[in-house]
Amino acid sequence: MAQKKPPKKTTKNQHFVPKVYLKRWAIDGTENQVFRYEKCNLSDGKQRNVTSILYGRNIYTVTLQDYYALDFMPKIKREFAKQLDEILDRYDAVAYYNDKKLRSGYKALEFIGNVDEWDFRLKSNRKLPASKRGIVENIKQIRSYVIEDALDNIIEKNWNSVLDVFLQSLTERKKLLQRNLGIPMESQLVQDLILTMLIFMCRTPTFDCLGVFPKVKNIAQAIAKDTNMDDDFVDRCMRNEQISQLYKAIFSGNVGFLASFMPRIIERCRIIVFHCDEQEGSFITSDNPSFSYVSPMTFLNYNGIYLPLTPQYLLCLGQRSQDSIYNVDYREIQNNTVRKFNAVIRSSASQYIVSNQKLPGIIL
Numbered sequence: 001m002a003q004k005k006p007p008k009k010t011t012k013n014q015h016f017v018p019k020v021y022l023k024r025w026a027i028d029g030t031e032n033q034v035f036r037y038e039k040c041n042l043s044d045g046k047q048r049n050v051t052s053i054l055y056g057r058n059i060y061t062v063t064l065q066d067y068y069a070l071d072f073m074p075k076i077k078r079e080f081a082k083q084l085d086e087i088l089d090r091y092d093a094v095a096y097y098n099d100k101k102l103r104s105g106y107k108a109l110e111f112i113g114n115v116d117e118w119d120f121r122l123k124s125n126r127k128l129p130a131s132k133r134g135i136v137e138n139i140k141q142i143r144s145y146v147i148e149d150a151l152d153n154i155i156e157k158n159w160n161s162v163l164d165v166f167l168q169s170l171t172e173r174k175k176l177l178q179r180n181l182g183i184p185m186e187s188q189l190v191q192d193l194i195l196t197m198l199i200f201m202c203r204t205p206t207f208d209c210l211g212v213f214p215k216v217k218n219i220a221q222a223i224a225k226d227t228n229m230d231d232d233f234v235d236r237c238m239r240n241e242q243i244s245q246l247y248k249a250i251f252s253g254n255v256g257f258l259a260s261f262m263p264r265i266i267e268r269c270r271i272i273v274f275h276c277d278e279q280e281g282s283f284i285t286s287d288n289p290s291f292s293y294v295s296p297m298t299f300l301n302y303n304g305i306y307l308p309l310t311p312q313y314l315l316c317l318g319q320r321s322q323d324s325i326y327n328v329d330y331r332e333i334q335n336n337t338v339r340k341f342n343a344v345i346r347s348s349a350s351q352y353i354v355s356n357q358k359l360p361g362i363i364l
Contacts (some may be wrong), residue, residue: 012061014055016204020159022285024311025285025354027047027356032050033050034354034355034356035358036053036352037354038351061143061145063142064080064115065236066243068240069241077106077109079144080112081104081108084109084139088105091120091130091134091135092122093130095118095119096118097114097118120132147243154199158196162193167310170328182323185327187326190325190328197305197307197317198258200290202258204289205350206350213238216241217234217237220238245257265325268320269317269318270319270325270329272315272329272331273328273330274314274315274333276332276337277332278312281342281357281363282355283308283314283338283342283345286348292304292305293348304316304318306341306345308345311355339363
């Protein structure tokens, strides 16, 4: 009987800004400590361990509440179907909906939104009912950590090596820099860096798919109003949009935001890497590290997609008129320009900024 109790809910703290990324901002003499500031209150910086900041509870955990998105996440759908079959096997049960037998866990997922209306009979004796309450409780605890595990494999395990090779190559080759030509870099290395940059965008809670999600939300709100849907309908729709786009960014090579946006970047953009010496200050980062920015003032040409790489390096994807994205534009900048870019980074943060400096007045 103990095996039939529903599993305890597992709450997981999942970092939407990877710890391995934040460690680049470690305070001198530490490995994991950074200064975290409120975006709107720079006077109160707190020294924090990277494990204790910029995370959410179960933000990448897929549960049955995300069932609308399962058809767009086939790996997770198969995992859910397997777990459902295992639950029914443990209870020696067969599931029915509207008096029709649900022949497999995969088939049953088509009706999972109505699981409270299912009936269950013993597999060994179809005339006898199985424990509906226990089975349904177990089914509602089905969850998948496929997305979280994949993010760990893509980012946590690879970020340092990709970044180190990129910066090392940049340093070794900057002496080859010629006016209007840039520093030649390996195509695969550049693509790996851009791919990581876009996944950074997709994984933050504030990701709006470059303006697509607000339009989807307006449609969902109109549907909810016209059909008298419950208050959670719009939230579920937006959650499903975000989690499915993140899944596509990781697992699908030809659909979704990343698949459509990546080729445009390769075709139309250039990479600019800004570097500042330590005596000129340092770049900050934030809870929204990879972001698109359009300057409200046309005479300031800061338009682009940004990702602070380290306190001394800032990457920008901007529009190009010639040459190739694989020729990197490298620029040394001074404190006044560092401050301007940090103002851009701060303005694009949601709530928090992160620095390796105790006195942000030096760099902001």
